[in-house]
Amino acid sequence: MHIKSIILEGFKSYAQRTEINGFDPLFNAITGLNGSGKSNILDSICFLLGITNFNVSGEVRAANLQDLVYKNGQAGITKATVSITFDNANKSQSPLGFETHDEITVTRQVMVGGRNKYLINGVNANNTRVQDLFCSVGLNVNNPHFLIMQGRITKVLNMKPPEILAMIEEAAGTRMYECKKITAQKIIEKKEAKLKEIQTILNEEITPTMQKLKEERSSYLEYQKLMREMEHLSRLYVAWLFVCAEETKVKSAEDLKVMQDSITQLQANMAENENKVQELSAQIQELQKKRDQEVGGVLKGLEETLSEVQRVDAKAQSAVDMKKQNLTEETKKRKELLKSMEEDKKMLVVKEGEVSKVAEKLSALQEKGQKDSAALEAAQSHFKAVSAGLSTNEDGEEATLAGQMMTCKNDMSKADTEAKQAQMKLKHAQQELKAKQAEVKKMDSGYQKDQEAFNTVKKNKEKLEADMGKLQYQDGKEEGLLDRKRQLNREVTTLRNTYESLMSRFPNLRFDYSDPERGWDRSRVKGLLANLITVSDVSYSTGLEVVAGGKLYNVVVDTEVTGKKLLEKGELKRRYTIIPLNKISARTLNDSLVTTAKSLVGEQNVHTALSLVGYEADLRKAMEYVFGSTLVCDTLDNAKRVAFDKRVMTKTGTLSGGARSQSASVLSSLQELREVQDSLSATETALQTLDKELAGLKGTAERYRLLKQQLDMKTEELDILQVKLHQSSFHKQQEELKMLQKTIEECEETLHSSNEVQKKAEEKYKVLENKMKNAEAEREKELKAAQQKVNSAKTKADAFSKKLKERQQAESLVLELEELKREQAGYEQQILAVDEAMKTIQEQIDNMSTTVAENKESVRKAQEELTRQKKVIVSQDKEIKGKSTEANHMREKTNESQLKIKELEHNINKHRKDSQDAVAKVHFLLLLEEHDQERGLFGQPNTGYDFKVNNPKEAGQRLRKLEESKTRLERSVNKRAMNMLSQAEERYNDLMKKKRIVENDKSKILQTIEELDQKKKEALNIAWQKVNKDFGSIFSTLLPGADARLAPPEGCGALEGLEFKVALGNTWKENLTELSGGQRSLVALSLILAMLLFKPAPIYILDEVDAALDLSHTQNIGQMLRTHFTHSQFVVVSLKDGMFTNANVLFKTKFVDGVSAVSRTTQAQPDQNKGPRKGPSQRHNDQFRQRNITGHQL
Template identity: 40%
Template structure:
């Protein structure tokens, strides 16, 4: 920013408003007699900029700044300065970029306020100081090295770094004192107090804990008595229920045996009746069924043959249509060739027509040009013969010049090329060994590359396989975790066992029954679970010896095993199953074996579980089949109702989400996925094992290849820098230039010959221009007539060819439509063939199904014949079976009476324990609220590893410890400890924060020191250069510089002023005259000012101690070196202010200062 205007009112000698206006942007001088008030203008600027040291404006108090200290009726001093803010944005004060001018005003009132305003808005002294970034440089001469360094620091703007550093060090000292005080408090007062209170708190907590534990232990003993009584009741009730259940079961068995006896007696009676009737009606029924199914079979065979005949005819029709389609396609190909030929002919005619039209246009243009006294050039443009001749001669001259240049260049190139080739031959004899090495290395590299290709190894393949193995292992882990969670919820599905002996074949253990088969449909899950019951979780093994080995090794839980070598199965015969399906329909009853899929090796185990039962759709069908005399077997409905021939019905509604088979069916995919993953991991590991030796060979060969390639690169680099290679490069470049020159000559020489002929031709025409024009006119007229005639001929020919072309296109369109229709018909016929094939397939299924039914009817008829023959044998055995059943009934009745007596005894014991529980509840009211927690694991009433004796011992120990603690317990320790710990934590946090703050301050100091060092080195270099330049300007023939003290490496150790005259250094500044010393000081100050120029400078009589010549030099120096800043100087010497652009003269009139402005006119 520059000062544009200064307004002074009531300030020092300026009693009335005085305006110093239109200040020059570069150099302004203020002069006047002593005492006129010229320096007061500079004082007003310092006053506005916020100076605080009043001695620098030559007063002792602010009141002295007011005119006559307020004695002349003026009570305030006001200074207003207008600054030009139309400068680049980086030089504008922050926040004032939108203002073109900034007006700063400062006013003081006698014994009153001191105010600042910026653009009419109140501001602070700091705001004004920040806007102008003021500094101070004084005391130049007689300074010590570190004092001069301090001046450089201030000029470079790093004094603030030192201030911040000192401030940070003072802060560190304060924090260190606070840190030591906090540490002393923690170590001497707080910590001992906390330790003592913690010990007292521990005793108090132990006392309260024992006190609470005593009550809990007492309660636990009572609860144990109550809980034990409850368990005894449950055990007694359970045993009573078991005895009752066993008695009921025996009763059921007696009832079932009685029913079975009755059924056997009925069967015996039925066998007799059937034998009497010879099973006539049933035989007739089966024979009729067989005949009916044979008729259906014959009808299906007939319809199938008819469909196959129709299919054959349709295939023949497709063959005929296909042949017709091929014929049309051949005709289409021929017609298209004819069309292409016709289009080619018409294309030639069109080209001839266009040529004739162009010739007609050229002839007309030529006639028009001749009519104007001109002719046409090769492009048909109208030009004069003179212009044509001039243009041709110019082009010919350019081509001849280019050819001569190329020939001269060619001669020079050939000489140089011959010389270089000779040099190459001489050098090549000496460098042949290196070329031999290169060829040898290239051969070895090619051999290694071929061996690598023959190895057929891809490094990326092994990486991909490793990644694939890792991904598969991760996926298997996820699947296994999901299966573990499922089996944890359904622990019975998990069978873990210890390997009985080394070499044990784990395939001998087939697994849990539920996991060995899969349902065909989910709707059968409930029924299959009811049929299997608890046997669903049995373990299938191959033989009894395997089970014995597993038992010897120990099992984690009790299981039932099914050895395949000793298991027998009771299976319904086909007669019962057939009868059941005839009674309720094939879609309403199912044999369980048919509803599941399983491995053939475990069929015996499956039949032992599912072989003696049927599954029905609803209860009515199940009941009908269970009690039918010909079926008479256990049945289960899809919803889980279980009917037994003994008359027992069990089951009812079951929750679908509780079905173990449904859950297992959903999770079975994970088992299959694990097997698949294991197979893929095995394949991957085998492939990696195969690649391992290949990788080793590959690494070895590849390493050799890299070594040889590096050797070859080194040889190539050596050859590249050899003289032979340099000459080869030059020869190649010269040969390219020779080829280029020859190409230019070959290209331009024919053009030169043509242009020469053209010039001669045009000169001949120019000689006889009249005859030439007449000849050209006749030629153009003939060309015009020929072109018109040719166009008339082409019109007729073109029309006939066009008509022929249209006919061919119509024929091609008709053939294409015919081909599309035939293809569409073939597609429809193929669709009909597919439909017929499906129908034939359905008839095949019907035929095959009927064959099975015919075969089944034949088998059933044969079965009845066999039964008729075996009927008598069955009647003989039935009587024996009935007697055996009656004997078993008598034995079961005796066992039933024994179980009934045991049940009554267990019920009596349960009553006694119930009375004990009632007595405890009456004595201890809390039992009613807490009893639901008795015996719960992890609760206060956890009775695992607990007995009455253990409880009594614990209670006695706690009582003894309570008496011991009562003597030392301090109940207030809890509150006191909390307060002390809070105080300790607060102090520890403060100490930690102090440590953190100290570290941050040291880091800041380190950063500031580094910034200071960088800025000082830069400033020293720049200020020294400017110092020397300014001093030599002020005192020609002299030089000055700032140098570190003797023995110092850089300016950080301090700076000294060194002066030289005519190249000879002065040993000391004391050798200089007063004027020379003043110039040294002034040069140093100005050099520092120039390092970071301020917008403006104010100087007060800096030339007072200098003679006239030096004064003029100062003025010149300011104009030459400080054109970027504004100077306002006070001087009494004309040699100085004559160099200023504007001079302000101050006079003292009538007791006040008056200013007049004068512009200097420099030539």
């Protein structure tokens, strides 16, 4: 298969449709000036063959598919098309699936934007199908050994012996085997690891498990043995229970008959007792009716009569007692008055003596003093009033004697009326007081009970209050704590939502894992590095993030063992890098370097990254590992000065920076996250503390509520009792007694004051009456007295300035004397009044005593009659009580009989039920034990149920012990041990089988590798011999008289490496450095062509491989291609006519008006067997026949 024609349209410099026809099946050359588009023809072939990655391959000079379009599509051409027609007449070289086609046309088209498509014989095809087509004939564009570029020759020259050997392996096809061998060895390593894993499982899991299960199987077998013994004993014991139940059943029938007879007898007794009770009840009703008539008629009347007589007697007696009390008081009062009068008399005598003495001394004081002048004026005024017929009253007012007497009469009458009213009111109140006191005494017992109940409840209340005080619990405290708890729960929810919201912005900061093993110490895992640092200055956050990079999300642990367990069994949600503190190697900057850096840009402008972060002391190695070797500067200029100063940084120093991210820095946001987390932790701690406080307070609160409830009940009960006491008759009577007592005191006070007023008024009236009788004499007397007073006042006024003190003393004595005289007169009058009152009271007492004696006699008679009637009623009550006692006795007998009957019925039912249950249970046990058919053997000798040989009671005791052992064993025995052991043995056998399979596979793979290694050596040896032969032949053709070969280095074998050996004439060179540059290029080119000849392809493309050769060597290359490659088509790009003169067809390119054009020239080649070859210039003139190829067609 070879190229017949190429059509280019819009491809690189070929803007218009260009058809290049007439390709020679063997040797074609392309030449032209630089930039005229000759290499673009080779690019179009590579492009069509399916190349995709231009940057890697380098075979096509374009960065991407769009570069293949003419002027990148900017000249109105938007697609590039390449179409090549292949001659497929030689079916031995035909691609798979195209044996029926004589020609194959393949088209590839790419459009601006990168979209491209393939067509095979005008039908759309995908890239894979096109590559399969070309690969089937040895044209793999991704491994293009058919394409020889100028750079490949240089590459071959620089190859070492192993690399040259690798080329031979590639040509022989054993290279793929080496790759497969490496893969197989890796598989063997995996198999080895699998074997180790299987062995580990056997040693650590299955073998111990099997050993444990074997022990458990022994326990289970012992358990089964115990169950069998229990089954045997259970059958014997159940049989014995059944026999006992059968005997009990027979005995129960007799017991039931006895109990039923007892019930019948008791029922008969009950009926007899019931009749007697009915008779007694009738008799009691008749007696009760008669008694009620007595009580309601005669007794009630007698009681009312007695009550009325007693009331009258009490009232009369109260009046007598009151009079006697009044008489006693009056007697006492008279004695006190007499005593006071005697004392005043003595005092009067003393005072009169004193006054007489003072009067003698103060006779000269009558005419002195300013105040005596006023007395003089008063005396003068009094004298005038007396002269006019007026007199002076006690108030010092001037009035007539008649007017003063009328006033005294009015005062006496008023005082007498008030005294009588008070006396009547007092008498009535005293009578009522005595009656109420008698009634109160009768009601005192009920009230006392209520008062005692009130005091008891009050004490209980006070005790409850004391108990509540001891609790030291404030009412509402628990409710307040519960409100606080609800508030904290809301705060926790809010903080948790805020925390989750912040965490959702930085999901990489979330690190969760499960405990790898039981009892795991979580302090061994420190957490993400980002969560373990704090940044004091937020302005450096971005720089620190750049320093840490991906390490910011590494997990810090204490040891590598912790890290391994965390990775294997920690159930991590994503991949993490672990930093073990005990293994990590820390790198830090030395102090001199930091000092130098700070001296360059200033103390505050550069810092070590480690100094900008805060961390716990035990995390220092991890922090030094991440931040220890980096400096952070405040500005880019300072960073440049530090980074590029050789005193600070080595040649490996780096400068990192960039634009600030618009989003918040992770480290700066971490501060907010930590604050929220700290608040959340603090709130949760407070919530836990509150829960503990509530838990501790719960008992106290419950006790407090219980006491408070009891206190409320007691308070309510106390209020009810207090209301009951206040509303009781006794309390009301007490209140009335207090009111009566108060009334008596007021009346006595009123009576006393009225008596005093009346006495004074009577005394004054008598004095005035005496004055009225002796009016004229009194008037003269008063005139004289008034005159004397005037004179005396004048004398006192005159003597006042000298004897003021004596005057005052004298006046005081005079006043005292006058007061004593008045009191003396009052005593006499009071004694007379008391005597009169005592006489009157005594008369009243005598009269009342007769009435009281009569009342006493009436009371006595009424009491006797009432007592007699009560005795009659008491005798009736005794008869009724006797009848009632007898009836109650009968009822008690009836109740006892009923209880006995119920007890017997209950015993009968219980006896029946127990008997039935026992029989049913034994029958059930018989059925359960599946030996109901053996019932006839129970208790029979010489059987398994012989109770004499096998003691059933001992069997029952043994059975209970076995039950205990069974219960104990059931807690520890593994009933699945047999199955689990079978499963473990099955798993063990399965693993052993897999282990044998893996070992067999390993043996087979190793055996196959040995066999293939031998075949590889044979194939490599054949390829080496063939390539070596063609290498020498081609090189001698390119450089006549020279020879070359591939030989192993000294001391090595051919399979360890090959190197070039070159001979010029008969001299073999030591190495290629002794050759010229052109000769070395010929050596490399010869090897490449020899490799191509070993496994020829249908088409070869050579791109200026003769660039470094002179003309003679170039001519030899052309000659060599014609002689050695007679079954392949060559397309050669060259600028030297020594190369293309050997070509059968020559294509020339030129660049016209910005578009490439191609012309085709066919040259006739001379027969190599006829005459010498002409020179190049002569052949150029004589043998070329040329015609131009336009931009549209040839």
